[in-house]
Amino acid sequence: MEELIEKLKLQIIEQLNLEDVEPDEIDPEEPLFGDGLGLDSIDALELIVLLEKEYGIKIENPKDGQKIFFSVKSLAEYILAHQK
Amino acid sequence: MTTKRTHITIRNNKIFKNGVLFFEAAPYLTLKDFLKAAWKNLKVKYPKFYKMDEVSKLGVLAAEILLIDEPHKAFNEEEVGVILSNAHSTLVTDTEHWNSVKDDSNFFPSPAVFVYTLPNIMVGEICIKHKFKGENAFFITEQYDAEMIFQHFNLLKTQNKIKAAIGGWVDQSQDDYLVEMFWAE
Numbered sequence: 001m002e003e004l005i006e007k008l009k010l011q012i013i014e015q016l017n018l019e020d021v022e023p024d025e026i027d028p029e030e031p032l033f034g035d036g037l038g039l040d041s042i043d044a045l046e047l048i049v050l051l052e053k054e055y056g057i058k059i060e061n062p063k064d065g066q067k068i069f070f071s072v073k074s075l076a077e078y079i080l081a082h083q084k
Numbered sequence: 085m086t087t088k089r090t091h092i093t094i095r096n097n098k099i100f101k102n103g104v105l106f107f108e109a110a111p112y113l114t115l116k117d118f119l120k121a122a123w124k125n126l127k128v129k130y131p132k133f134y135k136m137d138e139v140s141k142l143g144v145l146a147a148e149i150l151l152i153d154e155p156h157k158a159f160n161e162e163e164v165g166v167i168l169s170n171a172h173s174t175l176v177t178d179t180e181h182w183n184s185v186k187d188d189s190n191f192f193p194s195p196a197v198f199v200y201t202l203p204n205i206m207v208g209e210i211c212i213k214h215k216f217k218g219e220n221a222f223f224i225t226e227q228y229d230a231e232m233i234f235q236h237f238n239l240l241k242t243q244n245k246i247k248a249a250i251g252g253w254v255d256q257s258q259d260d261y262l263v264e265m266f267w268a269e
Contacts, residue, residue, distance in 0.1 A: 016135070016196075017134045017135045017196075018131070018134075019120070019131060019133075019134035020131060042135075042195050042196050042199055043196075045195035045196075046194065046195055046196050049192055049193075049194060049195065052192070053192045
């Protein structure tokens with residue numbers, strides 16, 4: 001789990017071009033959207049692509065996105081539970 | 085009467101303000117790295133810059149330097165327009181997007197790339213950054229035609245739609261780039 005969280009931090013920084021953000025600055029339980037990293041709707045779409053491209057996971061129900069992408073930790077938990 | 089004041093040129097990893105060298109990076113740097121170095125040099129806190137495509141970055145960077153002396157502060161937000169032009173539209177970004185969708189077995193289009201596949205997005209980025217709400221336009225022409233930009237500005241001014249504008253040329257092709265941007269009022 002810890003290893004996946006660290007990998008996800010790096011992938012999020014690279015995929016979303018978070019130029020001035022270091023992995024250590026991302027609290028795994030901090031919200032990704034709103035107050036936390038301040039990501040926007042395009043970033044949300046990029047995360048959906050990342051999930052599919054890197055982990056082969058498709059989100060079937062868009063309503064689940066809010067829960068899955070709440071934080072790096074929730075994203076890691078979802079990947080571990082759904083990766084084939 | 086239209087007054088042309090500050091003028092920015094960006095080419096060959098150099099930025100000139102009113103003909104004087106403002107910033108220079110090593111010629112071997114890629115455009116992406118040059119843009120990053122030039123933006124960091126300005127010490128402007130605006131993380132969204134790094135999410136833009138290169139041609140938008142060129143426009144936003146030039147506008148930021150153009151407005152350092154705050155000529156726009158003499159006008160209301162609705163009185164400032166943006167009139168830009170180029171020859172290659174967003175062809176570099178269009179190609180990047182095409183490369184991500186042309187292969188059905190590796191079909192992963194990036195939303196963050198796709199949103200920049202229109203040149204007027206650059207105008208939008210400049211307007212968002214500086215809160216401009218005046219008329220704007222983006223023309224595609226084979227060559228830079230400053231006179232045409234001035235004529236359009238004067239037309240909008242005559243119609244009392246704007247009183248000042250950022251105008252010019254922000255072009256990027258696969259091999260080269262050039263920015264000629266000015267402030268007019």
